């Protein structure tokens with residue numbers, strides 16, 4: 093490849109800018125011409141593409157969000173939309189594309205790859221729901237934000253001897269809840285991957301309260317349901333009303349952690365090197381410190397494995 097483009101798509105995540113910077117700088121370093129597409133796949137369809145230079149990505153490694161903006165594009169789902177997107181790249185002579193996004197964005201990358209555009213995917217989502225990488229870009233920052241929030245909630249819950257529910261994002265994946273729950277010492281972690289028993293949770297809470305424990309934190313992954321509903325169910329069972337905090341989009345903003353910046357930088361550079369070697373249709377990931385490229389087909393058809401060991405550990409430590 094001689095000319096490549098980069099885009100961000102789907103929900104944004106912290107570290108996307110660091111990934112864009114890495115793709116642009118690595119591409120230029122290797123003598124490629126590098127372009128950026130604005131607003132994800134909509135920008136491909138609307139031909140919103142500009143050439144980048146070294147300075148275009150200055151001062152962004154530390155910024156949350158994405159300077160390329162992002163969108164969820166309906167038109168791109170149709171074969172006509174996909175063809176138009178590929179044609180718009182080809183007319184500029186762009187034959188390589190790096191897509192930074194979640195699983196929805198990967199499906200699009202796969203389609204373009206089948207239309208002959210060499211395409212690499214980078215896992216950019218706070219959800220950590222993409223397999224064949226230990227972590228996705230943004231997950232580490234989102235977890236840090238949740239842990240920081242729980243620290244604050246815990247202070248006031250302890251003072252008032254209350255119980256609290258914190259609802260976190262993650263779509264169908266419980267990883268944000270699991271990692272943040274373990275790191276903040278939450279008493280209960282509810283995730284979509286593991287069945288739970290509200291009677292047992294309510295009983296344990298009353299027992300703990302009768303034995304002098306005067307606060308408890310329940311972290312609820314949004315894939316399980318609404319924190320408000322769980323609070324009402326607990327109240328019905330034991331008369332204790334957990335106060336609910338929904339952290340929402342706060343989890344997707346702010347400066348990326350060094351882990352996310354390093355992951356994004358490594359994966360961005362790796363994607364460019366693989367494109368230069370002629371690779372296509374792959375998702376870039378990092379497993380136990382090793383850079384790996386896995387067929388996007390395989391990635392989108394595999395469910396990320398839930399870390400039961402960490403889950404069991406959190407249970408052992410939260411009595």
Ligand code: F6P
Nearest residue numbers: 103194217218219261262263344
């Ligand atoms: O995929 C990232 C994510 O933040 C999910 O955790 C959440 O379910 C969803 O996006 C929220 O999407 P939106 O910002 O469109 O409401």
